[in-house]
């Protein structure tokens with residue numbers, strides 16, 4: 001029988017699951033041909049439109065000639081996860097479909113063992129670093145990643161501030177190298193897979209059910225699921241990521257922009273704090289606010305401090321229309337909505353703080369979160385006994401990155417109080433493995 005060797009994805013650009021599916025395939029190195037069923041001449045020539053109309057799109061036509069129709073219900077995985085993953089049928093249907101697509105396209109989706117010393121949820125910098133250290137130190141380790149190894153960092157065009165890369169490094173390159181390094185030490189990395197439920201077992205272990213029907217028993221866990229940042233949609237912004245455009249702002253960014261001109265986009269407290277932090281060092285800070293006022297979105301004390309700072313200029317009703325520069329960010333085109341006026345702003349840095357949600361799908365109600373949904377660890381677990389969130393129950397104090405569940409650790413962006421940077425995620429991932437050893441040795 002003749003076998004087709006190519007993979008095809010058939011759909012419409014507007015079909016709900018299409019952008020996520022194509023990103024999933026691209027980032028996992030699956031080569032495929034995209035067929036827009038309305039625009040493809042071959043579809044028309046073969047008279048296939050009628051047949052296509054009977055299918056649930058997108059359809060993945062696998063190399064062996066079999067087809068996978070789209071999910072019956074779909075929930076964008078990078079949007080806020082449902083509060084209880086197992087209860088959300090649409091989410092779970094989509095998640096199981098992704099697992100099936102991943103498996104049928106030959107990606108690594110099934111655990112090779114029944115029992116693991118360390119189970120890592122999330123394969124970004126924090127999760128992959130933990131996998132490298134744990135596997136190299138003899139712990140049987142599995143990473144479960146729902147999209148693609150590398151996490152947010154893998155989507156960054158150029159990371160300029162990561163140690164050891166004076167010319168910068170592309171996120172994809174860093175993600176690929178880290179992925180291969182973890183595999184070389186013997187860690188398993190499953191992609192397209194998520195957790196359906198976890199159940200504590202006797203002796204401190206837990207049983208974890210995955211969306212592809214696999215079950216594993218784990219002795220310790222690390223949650224490294226990161227944050228979903230809302231992206232600024234304006235021409236030029238994505239291309240200048242890492243070379244002047246940044247998501248979030250750290251104290252180091254403020255020092256790095258000493259004497260320079262920067263802009264901050266956002267209207268919430270995080271944007272206000274970033275503007276003030278940057279204003280300590282920068283020559284000028286322009287705070288770009290889409291709404292007509294800051295009153296409802298930002299605390300009064302921050303607004304007052306911003307008003308008092310001579311080098312912070314607040315521009316209300318203003319949006320970034322485009323960003324440009326020769327090799328790095330130099331200029332923004334702004335649009336003032338009320339007067340419909342355009343202006344240009346010369347800047348050396350643009351800091352985007354328009355919101356992000358910690359990705360804690362599957363662990364809500366089990367691990368303690370702060371009021372913004374970030375996972376609480378270490379000494380922070382001991383305060384606020386009035387909270388309805390799960391609390392620390394043991395007599396010994398929690399270890400540094402330990403969650404409210406003994407033996408389950410948290411690293412990277414999803415952790416309450418974390419610095420949102422690749423290097424800090426890497427550091428926490430490495431540190432978590434030392435704590436895993438300590439837990440396995442009996443605390």
Ligand SMILES: Cc1cc2nc3c(=O)[nH]c(=O)nc-3n(C[C@H](O)[C@H](O)[C@H](O)COP(=O)(O)OP(=O)(O)OC[C@H]3O[C@@H](n4cnc5c(N)ncnc54)[C@H](O)[C@@H]3O)c2cc1C
Pocket residue numbers: 121122123124125126127144145146147148149150151152153154155156158159160161162193194195224225226227229241242246247359360361362411412413414419420421422423425
């Ligand atoms: C556009 C952009 C540019 C950036 N540029 C820089 C930079 O130049 N320098 C810098 O230092 N930092 C940069 N950052 C920040 C940096 O990328 C993050 O701080 C870092 O990636 C955090 O690592 P992490 O491992 O904690 O989380 P992430 O990188 O977010 O990884 C988390 C992983 O968990 C997976 N996941 C989530 N939920 C589940 C689930 N339920 N089941 C299974 N898997 C799940 C996700 O798919 C993801 O792969 C940038 C961030 C963005 C968004």
